[in-house]
Amino acid sequence: MTKLADVARRAGVSQGTASNVFNRPALVRAEVRERVSAIARELGYFGADPKGRALRAGKLNAIGVVTADRLGYFFDDPQMRQFMTGVSEICDANNATISLVSGASIETAELGVKGALVDGLILHCLDDTARLTEIAKQRRLPFVVIDFDAGADVSSIRIDDREGARLAIRHLVGLGHRRFAILSLITQEAYRDDPASAGPVDRDWRTSARFAVTRERLLGFAEGLAEAGLDIDDMPIIQAPFKDAERTDTAAAILFDQAPQATAIVTMSALHALAVVKEAHRRGIDIPRALSVVAFDDVPALETSDPPLTTIAQPSVEKGRLAGRVLLEGTAPWHVSLPVSLVVRQSSAPPPSDAQRKKG
Amino acid sequence: MTKLADVARRAGVSQGTASNVFNRPALVRAEVRERVSAIARELGYFGADPKGRALRAGKLNAIGVVTADRLGYFFDDPQMRQFMTGVSEICDANNATISLVSGASIETAELGVKGALVDGLILHCLDDTARLTEIAKQRRLPFVVIDFDAGADVSSIRIDDREGARLAIRHLVGLGHRRFAILSLITQEAYRDDPASAGPVDRDWRTSARFAVTRERLLGFAEGLAEAGLDIDDMPIIQAPFKDAERTDTAAAILFDQAPQATAIVTMSALHALAVVKEAHRRGIDIPRALSVVAFDDVPALETSDPPLTTIAQPSVEKGRLAGRVLLEGTAPWHVSLPVSLVVRQSSAPPPSDAQRKKG
DNA sequence: CTGTTAGCGCCTTCAG
DNA sequence: CTGAAGGCGCTAACAG
Numbered sequence: 001m002t003k004l005a006d007v008a009r010r011a012g013v014s015q016g017t018a019s020n021v022f023n024r025p026a027l028v029r030a031e032v033r034e035r036v037s038a039i040a041r042e043l044g045y046f047g048a049d050p051k052g053r054a055l056r057a058g059k060l061n062a063i064g065v066v067t068a069d070r071l072g073y074f075f076d077d078p079q080m081r082q083f084m085t086g087v088s089e090i091c092d093a094n095n096a097t098i099s100l101v102s103g104a105s106i107e108t109a110e111l112g113v114k115g116a117l118v119d120g121l122i123l124h125c126l127d128d129t130a131r132l133t134e135i136a137k138q139r140r141l142p143f144v145v146i147d148f149d150a151g152a153d154v155s156s157i158r159i160d161d162r163e164g165a166r167l168a169i170r171h172l173v174g175l176g177h178r179r180f181a182i183l184s185l186i187t188q189e190a191y192r193d194d195p196a197s198a199g200p201v202d203r204d205w206r207t208s209a210r211f212a213v214t215r216e217r218l219l220g221f222a223e224g225l226a227e228a229g230l231d232i233d234d235m236p237i238i239q240a241p242f243k244d245a246e247r248t249d250t251a252a253a254i255l256f257d258q259a260p261q262a263t264a265i266v267t268m269s270a271l272h273a274l275a276v277v278k279e280a281h282r283r284g285i286d287i288p289r290a291l292s293v294v295a296f297d298d299v300p301a302l303e304t305s306d307p308p309l310t311t312i313a314q315p316s317v318e319k320g321r322l323a324g325r326v327l328l329e330g331t332a333p334w335h336v337s338l339p340v341s342l343v344v345r346q347s348s349a350p351p352p353s354d355a356q357r358k359k360g
Numbered sequence: 361m362t363k364l365a366d367v368a369r370r371a372g373v374s375q376g377t378a379s380n381v382f383n384r385p386a387l388v389r390a391e392v393r394e395r396v397s398a399i400a401r402e403l404g405y406f407g408a409d410p411k412g413r414a415l416r417a418g419k420l421n422a423i424g425v426v427t428a429d430r431l432g433y434f435f436d437d438p439q440m441r442q443f444m445t446g447v448s449e450i451c452d453a454n455n456a457t458i459s460l461v462s463g464a465s466i467e468t469a470e471l472g473v474k475g476a477l478v479d480g481l482i483l484h485c486l487d488d489t490a491r492l493t494e495i496a497k498q499r500r501l502p503f504v505v506i507d508f509d510a511g512a513d514v515s516s517i518r519i520d521d522r523e524g525a526r527l528a529i530r531h532l533v534g535l536g537h538r539r540f541a542i543l544s545l546i547t548q549e550a551y552r553d554d555p556a557s558a559g560p561v562d563r564d565w566r567t568s569a570r571f572a573v574t575r576e577r578l579l580g581f582a583e584g585l586a587e588a589g590l591d592i593d594d595m596p597i598i599q600a601p602f603k604d605a606e607r608t609d610t611a612a613a614i615l616f617d618q619a620p621q622a623t624a625i626v627t628m629s630a631l632h633a634l635a636v637v638k639e640a641h642r643r644g645i646d647i648p649r650a651l652s653v654v655a656f657d658d659v660p661a662l663e664t665s666d667p668p669l670t671t672i673a674q675p676s677v678e679k680g681r682l683a684g685r686v687l688l689e690g691t692a693p694w695h696v697s698l699p700v701s702l703v704v705r706q707s708s709a710p711p712p713s714d715a716q717r718k719k720g
Numbered sequence: 721c722t723g724t725t726a727g728c729g730c731c732t733t734c735a736g
Numbered sequence: 737c738t739g740a741a742g743g744c745g746c747t748a749a750c751a752g
Contacts, residue, residue, distance in 0.1 A: 001500065003729055014739040019731055029737060046498040050475045052729030055415045055744050060477060062459065071448035071458060074435075081435040088431035088460075095468065097476065098431060098460040099422070102452055115410045116457065117420060117477045138406040140361065304664060363745055374723040379747055389721060412745030415728050 002043045003052075011039040022047060054117070063091065063327045064099040064118035066109060068126045069243070071102045077243070078299035079270070079316055083124065083146070086320020094328045103132070110135055120327030122146060127211065142330065144323045148212040155326050155334040157319050161213055164312040164340035165220025165266070166227075168294045171310070171342055172264045173228040176350045177292060180230075181259035182221060183251065183267040183276060185214045186239040201237050217268050217296070236262070240272060248272055252279040263351035264292040270299045273309055277347070288349035298343060307346035314340045362403045363412075371399040382407060414477070422457040423447075423687050424478035426469060428486045429603070431462045437603070438659035439630070439676055443484065443506070446680020454688045463492070470495055480687030482506060487571065504686045506679060508572040515686045515694045517679050521573055524672040524700035525580025525626070526587075528654045531670070531702055532624045533588040536710045537652060540590075541619035542581060543611065543627040543636060545574045546599040561597050577628050577656070596622070600632060608632055612639040623711035624652040630659045633669055637707070648709035650716075658703060667706035674700045 008018035013036060020027045021036040028036075040046070054060050065087065067073055067080065074080055084098075091098050099118050103109030103126065113121065113135045121136055121143035123129070133150040136143045144155040172180070184201070206222075209215040222232040236259040240251030252275040255265065267273040273295030277287060285291050287307055295302055298313035315338050322336055368378035373396060380387045381396040388396075400406070414420050425447065427433055427440065434440055444458075451458050459478050463469030463486065473481065473495045481496055481503035483489070493510040496503045504515040532540070544561070566582075569575040582592040596619040600611030612635040615625065627633040633655030637647060645651050647667055655662055658673035675698050682696055 004731095005729075015730085016732075016740075017738055020738090023731075027737070032738085044498070044500075046495075047474055048731090049729055050477050051415045051418070051420070052744095053475075053731080054477060055411045055728085055746090056730045056732090058411070058744070060411070061475070062477065064457075070452050072445045072452070075441040075444045075448065081441075084435045085432045088435065092430050092432070092462055092464060095471070097424075097462075097472065100448075100458040100460065102455075102457075104452060108455065111455070112457065114407055115413075115421070117410050117414060117422065135406075138404070140404075364747095365745075375745095376724075376747075377722055380722085383747075387721065392722085408747090409745055412728095413747080415730090415744085416746045416748090418728070 002045045003049065004045070007036065007040045007043055007045045010043065011036045060097075060117055060119050061095065062097040062099050062118045063087075063120045063122065063324070064101050064112075064116040065122045065124060066101040066103050066112055066116075066126070066132070067124050068103045068109065070104045071100055073125075073243075074100055078301065079297050080125065082299075082316035083320040083323075086317040086322075087122065087324045088320070089317075090321055090324025090328055094324075096328055106131065113139065120144075122323045122327065123150075124323075129212075142327050144326045146319060146323060149335075152335075153333050155331070157322050157326075157336045157338070158212075159314045159319070159338045159340050161216035161340075162220035162223065164296065164314070165217040166224040167340065167342045168266045168296070168312055169221055169224025170227070171344070172266070172292055172294065172348060173224070173230075175264075175292065175348060177264040178228070178230065178351075179259075179262050179264070180221075180225070180235045181255055181262035181265050182218075182232075182235055182237040183255055183265060183272045184209075184218065184237050184239040185211060185268045185272070186241050201239050203233050205239075206232070206237065214268065221266060235259075240275075242269070243271070245271070245275070248275040249278065252276050256280075256283060256285075262291070264294070264348070266294050268296045270295050270297045270302055270309075270311070272296075273311070273347075274301060274305060277305060277307075277309070288347050290352055292348040292351070294348055303345070305347075310345045310348040311343050312340050313343045314338065362405045363409065364405070367396060367400045367403055367405050370403065371396045420457075420477055420479050421455065422459050422478045423451065423480045423482065423684070424459040424461050424472075424476040425482045425484060426461040426463050426472055426476075426486070426492070427484050428463045428469065430464045431460055433485075433603075434460055438661065439657050440485065442659075442676035443680040443683075446677040446682075447482065447684045448680070449677075450681055450684025450688055454684075456688055466491065474499065480504075482683045482687065484683075489572075502687050502690065504683045506683060509695075512695075513693050515691070517682050517686075517696045517698070518572075519674045519679070519698045519700050521576035521700075522580035522583065524656065524674065525577040526584040527700065527702045528626045528656070528672055529581055529584025530587070531704070532626070532652055532654065532708060533584070533590075535624075535652065535708060537624040538588075538590065538711075539622050539624070540581075540585070540595045541615055541622035541625050542578075542592075542595055542597040543615055543625060543632045544569075544578065544597050544599040545571060545628045545632070546601050561599050563593050565599075566592070566597060574628065581626060595619075600635075602629070603631070605631070605635070608635040609639065612636050616640075616643060616645075622651070624654070624708070626654050628656045630655050630657045630662055630669075630671065632656075633671070633707075634661060634665060637665060637667075637669070648707050650712055652708040652711070654708055663705070665707075670705045670708040671703050672700050673703045674698065 005015050008015040101112035124146040129148050149156050206218050225232050238251050238255040240248045276293050295309045295311035302309040365375050368375040381393050461472035484506040489508050509516050566578050585592050598611050598615040600608045636653050655669045655671035658671050662669040
């Protein structure tokens, strides 16, 4: 592998001059420039090796994104894709590269965060936030965390989860619903520790949820219900893991068994809502006439579902853009909470009267 | 930023020993190890800086993927996503990172290829293959090209485009079709050079298409038609750019105008086929009773389309896996052509009789 | 076990 | 305009 020094030697100039030929050609006499270029071509040298340059420059022009899953998650998950679209925009604008780092296991994630050749890091969709945040801090690179908080000195970009949950409840209460059931997220990590944890939960669990998103949304549901004089502790809560289709289906079935009297189901993810719809179809329950369902997040599948689902939409692309900006445009520690909005489609309607329910 | 040398000095050991404490702790006496670790913690040193390590090691544990578009393309395009899912699998298995390199403009792509901090490169979905291939060669990194050929010394992964096109024609001929129209791809690059080029093409164009995929598929169509005693030069060919929805719609409209007598339309991409369906809907043309349509590639949208589209499916995920393997498992230059298959759905049927056509 | 030495490949002062 | 020198941060071979 020929390197700059070889070219310089062969051309009878110092390495410094050879370097200038490529990086600041104006500083080199035309004649010398030609000669060096010719030798370079002859030797098959076509410019600086990025590794050497990176060490010297101390900058890489790349940002890394870490997620708590296999790398495939970046391309599978519609929500993540929206986020990455936003990140991509900013990277394109700044001529930066994106490095995808797997966090399939905590060890992998740790290795990835420690070793990523990047100028900044985005920590997205993590279960064990504390540990990874700690490691990211140690690397002394700018980093942003998404969907959770990691202290005042760490930039974070979140959405107003609590408000979103409130909006869902208010919408349904406005339609006349009084009997709810909740399909809640559980983290992958908690699920790994205790697979039995998919299923009904008790009251204590609700206030101690480890995953910030879950905790906030539960609080939002509770507040929304309280506004209507209702108590969340009277409503069945079933939890199902993120990203595990089979378990989610099971959880949906349990939910129907445990809450036969509910007229509305609120959820915390698009996938969960779709699972509820599927289970309702199987049981011959008509949505929205017999049962209303509200999803969370907005992905294309919710629109093409039958019926199209009412949901709490969040600005995922914008989240990505902001994360990119924080890293590439070097803002100081920064905390953003983005607004969410209710998107009404056809999965929510007034509850059936008790008479109707008896008939049905 | 404290570095290894600082720790070593402060702990009163040589840098080599300090390095050993982190990389081969067995070689260091426990007592010294403790002391060095303590100092490291105190100084906030938590392991080697990846930049220094990378230069030293000469290896990065990362592969780069270059595409002829903005970075967002990696997350937008369903075909690309399938491919990346395959790449991801292999990277996960080898603990490698994925670097996404934009080729929005040829200059960007060139910079990206030259500067990417990776051990190997995948060149995917490129228009100007020759130039970029040349640059990739200069970097003397292992690389693979996708969907085109770059000479015997460059690994390439392709599909049997010609056979796919033949299958499409045979399927339709088998149903009784004799009058075809073709919606062909044009490269982004050609389109940039001459936007007017979206539209009908003449005979010469067909055999000189710059984009290998286009050329091969046209050959396949020609062969399939020849098998049935038909001549491709009797069939209208309209070209539309890749990834440009608006232009594609226009091209579809032109196609209908130019080929009112066609009973079947073959295309070279899922997007194009969907545009044809849209235009048919607009004109009140019934698919498949009045007109059959065959797509190329298989993406979810084809299944949920109305009607679901018959298509030539290709193993995109497998392409990604193979590309990953070539780079990460260092096979010698290698040429693969993957098989395609006909997936029959509801957009193809026997042609209407002339009598029916008159009525309709 | 530990220290010394020698780079990995590059760029950029600083002198001349 | 050009050359010499130093150093980015790290690891591995070698010698003790």
